[in-house]
Amino acid sequence: MSRRVLIDTDTAGDDAMAILLAAVADSVSVEALTIVAGNVEFDYEVENAKHSLEVADATDVPVYEGARAPLVKDHEHADQVHGEGGLGGNLFPDTGIPSADGHGAEAIVERARESPGELTLVCIGPLTNVAIALRLEPDLNELLDEVWVMGGAVNTLGNDTPSAEFNFWVDPDAASVVVDELDVTLVDWGLSLRQGTFETDTLAEIEAMGTDYAEFFTTASERAREFAREQYGEDSTTQPDSLAMACALYPELVDEANDYYVDVDERKGMTRGYSLVDEHGVTGEEPNARVVESVDEEAFETLFLDAMRHGDPERSL
Numbered sequence: 142m143s144r145r146v147l148i149d150t151d152t153a154g155d156d157a158m159a160i161l162l163a164a165v166a167d168s169v170s171v172e173a174l175t176i177v178a179g180n181v182e183f184d185y186e187v188e189n190a191k192h193s194l195e196v197a198d199a200t201d202v203p204v205y206e207g208a209r210a211p212l213v214k215d216h217e218h219a220d221q222v223h224g225e226g227g228l229g230g231n232l233f234p235d236t237g238i239p240s241a242d243g244h245g246a247e248a249i250v251e252r253a254r255e256s257p258g259e260l261t262l263v264c265i266g267p268l269t270n271v272a273i274a275l276r277l278e279p280d281l282n283e284l285l286d287e288v289w290v291m292g293g294a295v296n297t298l299g300n301d302t303p304s305a306e307f308n309f310w311v312d313p314d315a316a317s318v319v320v321d322e323l324d325v326t327l328v329d330w331g332l333s334l335r336q337g338t339f340e341t342d343t344l345a346e347i348e349a350m351g352t353d354y355a356e357f358f359t360t361a362s363e364r365a366r367e368f369a370r371e372q373y374g375e376d377s378t379t380q381p382d383s384l385a386m387a388c389a390l391y392p393e394l395v396d397e398a399n400d401y402y403v404d405v406d407e408r409k410g411m412t413r414g415y416s417l418v419d420e421h422g423v424t425g426e427e428p429n430a431r432v433v434e435s436v437d438e439e440a441f442e443t444l445f446l447d448a449m450r451h452g453d454p455e456r457s458l
Contacts, residue, residue, distance in 0.1 A: 143170040144390055145259055147249060149207070151179025151266030151308075152189035153219070153227035154361035155379070159265050159386035160190065161354060162445070164197035165452045169390055172252055172260065175205045175245030179266045179311050180219050181227035183209045189227050192234035196357050197452075200238060207245025208269035211312035214409070216267075219307060224364030232360050246273035253284035261287045263389045264319075265382040267308045268292070272315035275322050288323045291385035292316060293403070293416030295432060297331035300379075304406075305414030306330040313407040313414040320403050326431040327403065328385035329416070336438040337384035341376045343442060347449050355449040380445070387441050388433060391458065396435040400428035 146163055148171060150156045163171050174190050176183070187206055194200050210216075224230025241248070249270060253260055262285050264271055271288075275281050282288075292308040293316075294300070301307040306329065309316045319325065339347075344366070347355045362378045369377050388394050402424055406415040417424075418432060440458075448454040 143168055144261060145170045145172055145256065146261045146263055146389070147172050147175065147252060149175045149177055149245070149249070149262065149264045149266060149270050150190060151177050152186045152193065153180035153223035154229060154365055155382040156180070156265050157189055157193040157228065157361050158358055158380065159382040160193040161197050161357070162383055162386050162448050162454050163390060164194060164199040164202065165448060166390060166454050168455060171199065171202050173203045173205060173241070173248055175207045175248055175270050177207050177245065177266045177270045178210050178216070179308065180223055182218065185226045185233070187240060188234045188236055191236040191238045195236060196353060203241035204238070205241045205243060205245040205248040208273060211267065211269055212272060212314045214312070214314065216311040222365055222368050228361040229363035231363065246270045246277060249274040250278040250281065253278065253281060257284045258286055260285055261289065261389055263386055264288065264290045264292070265385055267311040268315040268319040269312045271323070272318040275318060282323045287326065287389070289326050289328065289385055289389035290319070291328050291381050293327055293329040293405070293418070295329040295331050295416065295418045296420065299414070300330050302411070302414070304412050306416065309405055309416055310414030313405050316414070317405040317407045320405055320430055326398070326433065328381070328388055328433050330381060332433055332436070333379045333381035333384055336436050337380045337441065338377050339380060339442070344376070344378065346446065350450050352450060354452055358449055383445060384436070384441060387444060388436060391444070394436050394440055395433050396437055398431050398433045400431050402426035402428050403430040403432070
């Protein structure tokens with residue numbers, strides 16, 4: 142039976158690749174996309190999501206517009222990383238595809254109610270829509286099969302501030318609610334650095350493929366690659382959203398995952414969005430989240446390359 146997934150996204154470059162992975166996989170049914178404020182201007186995110194589905198020949202998947210701002214706080218976009226518009230800085234889709242009727246949070250709730258226990262929710266942006274969905278449906282945890290979240294920096298430096306990963310920093314109030322009230326599996330920024338980063342040889346291999354998928358990747362990741370050179374002196378791109386999506390769709394990729402108590406600092410200031418992960422049990426709190434600590438890095442890269450070359454991430458699985 143196909144894995145049925147809902148994808149909540151603030152669609153920029155890596156989100157687009159994660160959407161593509163799911164949309165072209167034969168064993169996966171993407172039920173809907175819901176868009177949330179995050180990486181770039183909201184209307185760009187909406188068009189980026191629709192364009193990603195166009196590339197995957199999956200425009201029958203409905204796209205719901207959700208929260209245009211975090212629950213409480215203001216945020217800044219990450220166009221310095223993803224480029225203006227979010228897809229590398231040179232691609233500004235105008236698909237003409239209408240958005241689905243209704244709010245993204247309502248769509249999550251309605252679809253979960255219609256198919257209790259059957260849907261996997263994959264969250265690759267800030268968690269605003271999901272927190273709103275929890276207020277609309279307090280039993281959401283029981284209605285969903287699994288919830289996978291790309292977010293947090295597990296006892297490592299963040300990618301937005303020294304203490305916080307971007308998705309949790311954008312809406313820490315929502316992240317705190319979601320981690321507390323849903324049975325979450327967390328794929329964090331540190332794991333992405335360790336085992337979800339593509340370097341020069343892999344990037345060159347993708348560039349040489351000449352497929353529509355590979356060209357989309359190369360264009361969408363252009364600014365992120367430049368940012369890595371400028372900021373870190375490295376020719377690389379991180380793929381946190383694609384890694385989270387791959388783990389959600391193919392759990393056999395996960396080599397090690399453990400249950401820990403996790404909380405998110407929603408306060409303003411230097412620690413906004415900090416993800417506390419109590420690996421040693423010093424807080425005395427019961428574990429409330431599953432944290433992925435290592436994956437089959439080679440298998441992840443292979444399925445990603447198979448998606449770019451053949452439009453089939455499952456070719457080698």
